[in-house]
Amino acid sequence: MKKTGAEILWECLLREEVDTVFGYPGGAIMPVYDAMLKYPVHHVLPRHEQGAAHMADGYARASGRVGVALATSGPGATNLVTGIATAMMDSSPIVCITGQVPAHLIGGDAFQEVDVTGVTLPITKHNYLVTSASEVAQVVREAFHIARSGRPGPVLIDFCKNAQFEETEFEYPDEISLPGYQPPQHAPEKDLAEAVKLIEKAERPVILAGHGVLMSGAMKELEIFATKTQTPVAMTLLGLGALPASHPLSLGMMGMHGEAFCNNAIQNADLLLAYGMRFDDRVTGKLRTYAPRARKIHIEIDPSEVHKNVEVDVPLMGDLKTVLTDLIPLVEESEHEDWKTQIAAWRQETEERSIMSQPVNGKLHAAHAVRALWKATGGDSILATGVGQHQMWAAQYYRFDKPYRLITSGGTGTMGFGLPAAIGSWFAHQDKAVWLIDGDGSFQMSQAELSTAVQEGANIKVAILNNSYLGMVRQWQELFMDKRYASTALTGPDFVKIAEAHGVPAKRATTPDEVSPTIKFAQETPGPVVLEFVVEKEDNVYPLVPSGADLDAMIRRPITREPAS
Amino acid sequence: MQQQTVFALMENRPGVLNRIASLFRRRNFNIESLNVGHTDRSDISRMTIVMDSENVDARTVEANLYKLVNVIDVQDVTNQPAVMRDLVLIKVKATPEQRTEIANLASIFRASIVDVAPDSVIVEITGTEDKIEGLVELLRPLGILELVRTGRVVMMRGDHVGIRHTPGANGGRVRSEE
Numbered sequence: 137m138k139k140t141g142a143e144i145l146w147e148c149l150l151r152e153e154v155d156t157v158f159g160y161p162g163g164a165i166m167p168v169y170d171a172m173l174k175y176p177v178h179h180v181l182p183r184h185e186q187g188a189a190h191m192a193d194g195y196a197r198a199s200g201r202v203g204v205a206l207a208t209s210g211p212g213a214t215n216l217v218t219g220i221a222t223a224m225m226d227s228s229p230i231v232c233i234t235g236q237v238p239a240h241l242i243g244g245d246a247f248q249e250v251d252v253t254g255v256t257l258p259i260t261k262h263n264y265l266v267t268s269a270s271e272v273a274q275v276v277r278e279a280f281h282i283a284r285s286g287r288p289g290p291v292l293i294d295f296c297k298n299a300q301f302e303e304t305e306f307e308y309p310d311e312i313s314l315p316g317y318q319p320p321q322h323a324p325e326k327d328l329a330e331a332v333k334l335i336e337k338a339e340r341p342v343i344l345a346g347h348g349v350l351m352s353g354a355m356k357e358l359e360i361f362a363t364k365t366q367t368p369v370a371m372t373l374l375g376l377g378a379l380p381a382s383h384p385l386s387l388g389m390m391g392m393h394g395e396a397f398c399n400n401a402i403q404n405a406d407l408l409l410a411y412g413m414r415f416d417d418r419v420t421g422k423l424r425t426y427a428p429r430a431r432k433i434h435i436e437i438d439p440s441e442v443h444k445n446v447e448v449d450v451p452l453m454g455d456l457k458t459v460l461t462d463l464i465p466l467v468e469e470s471e472h473e474d475w476k477t478q479i480a481a482w483r484q485e486t487e488e489r490s491i492m493s494q495p496v497n498g499k500l501h502a503a504h505a506v507r508a509l510w511k512a513t514g515g516d517s518i519l520a521t522g523v524g525q526h527q528m529w530a531a532q533y534y535r536f537d538k539p540y541r542l543i544t545s546g547g548t549g550t551m552g553f554g555l556p557a558a559i560g561s562w563f564a565h566q567d568k569a570v571w572l573i574d575g576d577g578s579f580q581m582s583q584a585e586l587s588t589a590v591q592e593g594a595n596i597k598v599a600i601l602n603n604s605y606l607g608m609v610r611q612w613q614e615l616f617m618d619k620r621y622a623s624t625a626l627t628g629p630d631f632v633k634i635a636e637a638h639g640v641p642a643k644r645a646t647t648p649d650e651v652s653p654t655i656k657f658a659q660e661t662p663g664p665v666v667l668e669f670v671v672e673k674e675d676n677v678y679p680l681v682p683s684g685a686d687l688d689a690m691i692r693r694p695i696t697r698e699p700a701s
Numbered sequence: 702m703q704q705q706t707v708f709a710l711m712e713n714r715p716g717v718l719n720r721i722a723s724l725f726r727r728r729n730f731n732i733e734s735l736n737v738g739h740t741d742r743s744d745i746s747r748m749t750i751v752m753d754s755e756n757v758d759a760r761t762v763e764a765n766l767y768k769l770v771n772v773i774d775v776q777d778v779t780n781q782p783a784v785m786r787d788l789v790l791i792k793v794k795a796t797p798e799q800r801t802e803i804a805n806l807a808s809i810f811r812a813s814i815v816d817v818a819p820d821s822v823i824v825e826i827t828g829t830e831d832k833i834e835g836l837v838e839l840l841r842p843l844g845i846l847e848l849v850r851t852g853r854v855v856m857m858r859g860d861h862v863g864i865r866h867t868p869g870a871n872g873g874r875v876r877s878e879e
Binding site (some may be wrong): 175254257261282314316362438440451453 | 711712715717719720723725727760761763764765767768769771772773838867
């Protein structure tokens with residue numbers, strides 16, 4: 137049967153089991169919007185295209201499915217760019233569909249023409265320019281396959297307006313032919329044997345669990361491997377939840393703001409097992425002195441990540457879940473008692489320094505609000521964040537016992553990610569409330585999306601940790617630039633009034649006593665709610681590995697001994 | 702300067718050259734020369750890349766090339782049993798009296814004169830860079846008006862294959878062929 141290119145797009149999206157799309161209409165994508173009305177798809181209208189990309193990303197991370205964002209040509213498409221880059225760095229599977237001027241006008245600087253495939257080339261896993269309706273089915277099929285398989289990532293389809301109108305015979309392709317795209321699955325047996333040799337010899341092993349554990353769905357295999365070999369597990373920011381925080385072998389988060397005992401364990405390890413992580417500078421500190429005594433095994437699906445930052449002894453190329461399943465029967469059970477005892481001693485010292493162990497002084501610290509939120513939600517909520525101090529406090533004090541709960545921008549550190557990502561995540565799990573811990577800076581970058589939450593009745597609970605600073609930058613200015621606070625003081629609006637102007641119930645807490653009742657208010661109020669926690673203005677995130685310093689050269693929280701004032 | 706040579710087979714799709722150029726720019730790989738063309742199959746292109754190995758090794762280049770969806774196979778042929786050739790056209794100033802001298806020089810290098818104009822000739826030479834440089838230096842005193850080169854192209858001898866640093870990077874497809 138003949139269909140227009142726009143209709144074929146929706147036919148294909150339905151076959152890819154897409155039921156929700158996030159997008160913003162405009163001239164060059166109008167035929168797609170017109171055709172959409174005939175199909176059972178829910179469309180969410182953000183207030184800025186960047187929101188559409190972050191929503192699709194949040195949806196993808198929370199659901200494990202491919203998120204879809206739509207935008208028009210030119211500025212609509214370029215507004216997606218930050219969201220696409222964010223998805224690229226964090227390997228999040230999204231498909232972005234942008235309108236483009238008719239094929240015969242390309243290159244002529246037509247109204248709202250931008251070379252979008254050119255602009256997005258380095259920030260997409262792959263992209264397409266579709267100039268005729270006959271290409272649509274094949275391209276959409278390939279795009280979804282590429283986005284979700286191998287190392288997932290964003291794929292962009294730039295869709296010329298003439299191809300949206302054109303009619304052609306529609307046939308959904310049974311097969312895709314991508315001879316150059318064959319992501320590895322099983323690691324070669326000889327490499328597995330090399331890895332086993334290193335594992336058997338290790339006395340002080342540590343597993344570094346990254347986002348790949350979640351992307352591959354290898355949580356169970358990770359736990360079986362760790363338990364069998366009694367190997368402690370450190371997690372990256374995006375790997376949180378790979379192993380439950382409450383698991384006896386969990387070391388929590390590694391890296392720049394990781395637990396000190398976790399970083400100590402890595403620096404003193406004699407074997408690192410890097411599972412689906414990429415030795416980002418935020419987790420290694422200075423490369424030359426990183427884990428100097430450790431041999432390294434790297435299970436990784438993307439060949440370009442192997443030896444990129446850290447030379448490893450045994451790379452195991454393949455899908456993490458598959459490789460671990462192959463590896464587990466080959467390794468012997470072990471105990472590593474001395475090593476675990478040593479780590480327990482480091483952990484003890486860390487806990488004494490925790491802000492949660494500090495004397496109560498009547499001040500509202502961000503950590504208190506995060507911890508209270510964790511308790512109130514039973515740690516089960518999906519939690520989105522913006523980027524900055526609040527994000528690190530969320531990672532440190534909300535304990536992730538389950539995977540796919542933390543929705544946060546890691547690689548790019550995109551401020552403003554939180555609110556749209558929370559809305560997108562909610563569409564993946566509409567039966568539950570999604571929490572957002574945001575900073576006053578990050579929230580203001582995308583607060584227009586509050587209207588979207590209201591329009592959609594999205595059950596998101598926003599907790600703004602307001603310290604009236606761009607806190608992370610201020611912290612660095614304090615520690616490394618002699619407190620020269622260049623442009624980090626931030627005069628915010630009255631967030632309660634902002635929320636109320638949107639018809640969103642809101643409440644403010646300024647003392648520790650008010651925290652729990654405020655959270656309760658949000659939990660008991662249906663639909664979106666905004667909470668503002670007015671927290672200590674100049675709190676710092678500890679520990680902190682200064683940029684480029686050794687991983688165990690951490691700046692620690694000063695121990696306060698004096699009683700509460 | 703140390704050089705490395707790799708070749709890549711890729712699907713002949715629009716923009717594939719742009720993707721490779723963009724990748725090299727983004728990852729800060731220095732290209733000395735790059736040659737692209739169809740193979741015997743019109744849907745497959747072949748690219749020969751010569752790199753300055755100061756800041757990058759062939760393994761890294763190979764692994765990054767595999768990130769491109771259209772790249773099918775990558776082989777490192779540096780120091781491998783391969784035929785490596787460059788084709789160069791050189792336009793040299795030449796009075797009618799000088800033509801014979803140039804023709805003699807050319808024949809020593811197994812080069813040939815492919816065009817003759819009243820006051821210039823075009824010399825075509827195929828070979829390794831060393832051999833070509835030799836001829837260029839001899840022609841230079843006569844006055845080189847223009848010079849153009851294809852960049853290096855390579856082919857492994859007999860049934861040799863180049864080094865695949867991450868066998869299996871492309872799904873074990875390559876391994877099963879070996």
